[in-house]
Amino acid sequence: MHELSLSSAIIATAEKHAAGRRVALVTLRVGALRQVVPETLEFYFGFVARGTACEGARLEQEVVDARLRCTPCGTEWDIEVPAFRCPTCGGADVAVASGNEFEVESIEIEEAACIAPR
């Protein structure tokens, strides 16, 4: 259900960079740890985009796998279930190497073709 608010955040970010121009495509990187349901995000995005620069824009989502790193022993591993203890040393000082992303990577904007005077 957070997909609704997340959609608004994506659109606000895209609009800021579009500077008044129409957005045709938004590319988003979403970490697996964000608990985002892609289909739900897409649905809300289309809905919230109405009346904004993103109206009708496509949302492309790239899922980033969750990967952890044990700070003391340096072990890195992918996680599929949420287990945040190091499998090598059993330590709890574990950092998320990837999987927390929720970033707008790029946007494509539509511009009228430039008609330069000859």
Next chain:
Amino acid sequence: MHRTKVTVVEEALDANNTIASANRLDFDRAAVKVINFMGAPGAGKTTLLERVVTSLPGLAVGVLEGDVQGSMDADRLASLHVPVTQINTAAGFGGECHLDANMVRSAIPSLPLEDIDLLVVENVGNLVCPAEFRIGEDARVMVSAVTEGEDKPLKYPLMFRACELVLVNKIDLLPHLDFDLERLLYNIDQVHPDVERIVVSGRTGEGIDAWRDWLLRIAAREPVAA
């Protein structure tokens, strides 16, 4: 028409975090510590507040109540003569399921920051969305009731990882439930190793002293800029 690609690479929640930092500055200036208090609907958040808000020695507490609708929780706390401010998220788009930094920002002018030392923000009952949105808090606390099942940390890791204290509530009900407390504590440890946890009962008062001590410890903490 032609298309131009613009590289952005920006956290979509940066805008929220910027407002959260501004809130934090305001709270720090007023020397008010802020707890973001979260948990599922019915986990016992309001009861666990009722248990402590008037019995923290030397600490004046205020509460900011976030609810989709209504003021039942706020009324319960106000009857204890604690200053309570209500935010109803239903005024927003479709009734938000969480508080964000901007909603808290808009409530700041109506908070008695000069008169309190600790502000507890009772978030909307929900185990997903509130974990995503910082509001300018010093610490995040969640309530997980034993009636919710041992698997909840594995299902809602974002929330369990976001908190620095987990209150395991309703332990007075354990004799009546097929609930494995050790299993829950193990699962919490899987998702957020070494996170502080206090086993409590809002009904009998068991563990409430430890919860009170934890709040006193947070209130005494040096401010760290968000």
